[in-house]
Amino acid sequence: MSSSLKRKAAFDDEGPDNNYPRKLPAISENNQPLRPSKTAPNVPSRIQTRRGPPLTIPKAPALATTTARRVTRATSAPPKSEPVRPPVRPTPGTRAPINRVASGSRTATGGPRLRGAGDDRFQALQDQVTSIESARAVDAARLAADMESERAKLSELQANHNALSRELAVAKSQEMNQRQELSNASDELEQMKRRHANELMDLEMDMKKKERMIRELKDDLRMCQSDLERERETVTTLKSTISHQSTTQLTLSTQVTALRAQLSALQATLDVTSNSGTQLQMQLETERRRVAELEQETRQAETIRRKLHNMVQELKGNIRVFCRVRPILPSELPPVGMVTSTSSAGGSSSKPASPTPEDEEKLREAAKAEITYPDKMDHKEIVLRSSSESATGQERKDEWAFNFDRVFEPNSTQSEVFEEISQLAQSCTDGYNVCVFAYGQTGSGKSFTMEGGSTESNAGMIPRAVEQVFRVSDELKSKGWIYKMEGQFLEIYNETINDLLGKGEFDKKKHEIKHDKSGRTTVTDVNIIPLTSANQVRSLLALAQSRRTVASTLMNERSSRSHSVFTLRILGENAMTGESCEGSLNLVDLAGSERLEKSGAGNDKDRLKETQSINKSLSALGDVIAALGEKGEGKGDKHIPYRNSKLTYLLQNSLSGNSKTLMVLNLSPLAYHLNESLCSLRFATKVNNTTIGTAKKQIKNPS
Template sequence: MAAALAPSVAGKRKPWDLQGRIHDLNERIKGLSGEKEQLSLENTARLQELERLAAELSEERTKNSELSATVSELQSALSTTEAKLNSVVSERSSLTLQLTSAAEQVQTLHRSLAEATGALAGLRLERLALMEARESLEAQRATLATDKEQLESTATALRAKATEQEAHLSASEQDRRALHNSLQELKGNIRVFCRLRPLLPAENAPQRPFLRLPDERTIEVLRTDPESQRETVLSFSFDRVFPSTASQAAVYVEVSQLVQSALDGYHVCIFAYGHTGAGKTHTMEGDEDDERRGIIPRALRQVFQTSQKHPHLTYTMVASSVEVYNETLRDLLVPPSQADKAPPLQLKMASKDGPVTLANLTEVPVMSAQHIDQLLQCTRKNRAVAATKCNQRSSRSHSVFCLDVTSHNTHTKLGCRGRLNLVDLAGSEQLSVSQSAGVRLREAQNINRSLANLGNVFLALSNRSGHVPYRNSKLTHLLMDSLGGNSKTLMLLNISPREDNIAETINSLRFATMVNRCHIGTARKHY
């Protein structure tokens, strides 16, 4: 239609052809009018179509609203359904797990049941075996009960026999000691015991054993010549030799019979000899522990306890204690604070051969065993002790603890007077080894001098010389009664296990051998 309305370019009128041009315009108007009608019809149709579409749109909108509401409801229902589904799924999972667990438990129970069934069968078999074993054991028990009765009867008989044999052995040992004591008294010799002390914790054992104890009466020293490397065996015999393992009690058993003599009216002297560090003070004093008590506290306790056993005998005991320090007599029962004010001790003799007495000596009556312990503590506290190169705690004096015992028999009206002298000698020292100087040097010189004088006394006694030099030192003068034949005398030689002390050990053993040969006569009872 647009092509019909457009004038043809080829048929364009000339400007001067008005009629033609009017004709063309009329034609054009007709075409436009037809076109208008056509457009009007089309417009009407389109308006109708638009109204229809609007109605349909309105209807669709209504449906859409309804569908939206339905969708919302369905979505809500779907959410609820999904929630229920999730819950059901979760519950299903839980139930599945429970079912799986239950199935496993069932399997476990089945296995346990099978095992229990097997174990029950085993237990039944074991029960049967145990019942059989029980019957067997009952039979054995009956047999053993019979055997036990027989063994108890045999053991009772053996115990009785053992007791009888022990009593016989003890009696035999007592007889042996009594006979040995009588033999020694008849011989009139000074008895000598030798004790080897054990190594101290700080000491090293010798590379080779140089001391041997073949029996209870012999000790051997193995000495090697440094040049020829020749080994020499020196053998020494004494009344008793104690090994390093001997306890304080074992040593005292051999001494106790001699201590008893003091209660029987005899003078008894027990003294310890040996070089510094050989264990003299340990043997004589020991320490406060009961098992480690030495001879002095054990002897004094024995005397006191024995004196309490006989109701018809009354005893009076008086104790004193003296030390010889640098050739000076000191009273150990006088406190050090009062020592300067106390009168000096003086050795006196009533006659040429009379007993030796000490003027101005403190004498304390003994009332109990505890009193004895107190006196011993007092003497230990007051005694001169110091450290040297040879010994950490060296006794620098000789000490003599004396207990005078007077007994009275209320039946016979008779009495006797005994004396117990317990002597702890200071140790001999080689000055080149001890390296003493000053006060220690003077102490060592006096100790060695007094021990040398003691050796001279024993030498004179051994040679049965007409003159015995008792008065050459305070120590020998003080012990004159114990060494001069009116006493039962025992020397306890103490030696060290250290090889570097071998020279002092040999000298001590030779000295003790000389002492053992000394004849001092038979002791007399004092009434």
């Protein structure tokens, strides 16, 4: 095939004119050159390298003219045809004749053609055409000869092609056989590889198993070696222990001998002690009988103590009044002067100057009212003095003296105040109703007296009274008394009762006050918390105080705008004597009385309403006290207006003859508040002169 391609290339290169058609050799399907097969290496190389002689391609003769050539297929001699005369070109500037002249010597009318210059030119052209036709005949003859030679070559090529096709078929069959053999060999090779891989995998698994067994054996060997070392150490230790025990055994043997001697001596002592024990047992029985008799006497003495304690409290009066004057606060002192300070930015500011101790003492003397305490022994008298100038220019001096059950000066501590109240707390555990309420103008220290501060030394009357009750109840357990305690904390704000220990919002429930025949006061829909310790009461008081209604006024930055009433109910039983009692302790922090022009409450609608409600309830309290005083003087069956306010109705049983009542009057020491202090002192005197009867012990109902 490569030889035929080379002959074709040579044929294309020969001759100057390549416009003649060439007869190409017959091309079969497998006319591509054979490539050596990888799968058939045994194919004869002669198929791939065989080459024939180069084919010669005849050249076409060159024509003298440049006119177009008509190519015809040379099968035999070229057909003869008459020469074609070229058309006569008209001379420039002349017009060609319309009728063409036919070949021959005659015209279109049959007459003889005239000869002239045009006939000569035509003759010349005709001769030229004749020469061209003869040249074409020669070329056609030569082309026929070339075609014959090409046919001979084509036959030879076809013969070569057939031979090559036969050799190719043989080569293909050989290649197919070799491919089959190669495929079989490949399958056998894959099977051998798989067998080899399986055998290799089995060997690797066996090797891993052996390595694992080796590791396990090594671990076992290390464990055995460590066990052996431990056993060796144990043996060494045991040997040393045995040696030590041998020495110890000798020592113990000596000690046993000595102990036996001591045992003999102790046995003799035991006999003596047994005799003494018998005597002590007899003495113990005698002492137990004596203890039982003393306990019986103690219980009887406790009953007598309760009666005597109640008698002492009645002798002091079932309604008592204490007066307490608070000290002057640093914030109430007027400023000494203004000090101008210059800042780093260049500005200046003024601030109050810090007073010296001498200046501060002078300011205190100037700001406080003239209050004296003449009774230095019993502390029961307080005297207020005031000097003023009349319209005529004369100096007028006024003096007011008041007597109460106890007067506490500004330097009195919370513990000193509670010492006088502690006996009333004792009466609660004896089954009496006790009411302690703080009265005074706003900012006079009522909340501090009742609730106290954050420190233990500043604790108020409420937490101290609760601790006293729990302490007494614990002491009475040895005498057979078991107490149960429960508490509630209420607020009276604008004649509405709020539960300070409740879970809901205020004014969502309507609370009603009810009094039963046994003298017990209850309020509907309030939370009554069982109390187990004084610390629990402290946390409840803190919660209640955080919910209490307070507001700022001109006289107090944190003025209580409501009355708060903490009630501690005590239930006691004595299984030994069969006694039972039920008492209650009402600790009341009243809202402060105030004047609208001084407190500035008239400018605020809410503060005005609160002030009017507070003054109304305090006025109702004064009316109840006055009515009780008139009734105590024997003026007949005087009506007591308890229902005029929620405060007096709630404290009805505490203000009647069935309870012991203590009012703590709180006064401001400032001269600015002198008129308010005088009003409070006069009201307290009226209360102190009131007799409400004899307190009765509350017996717990069997139910």
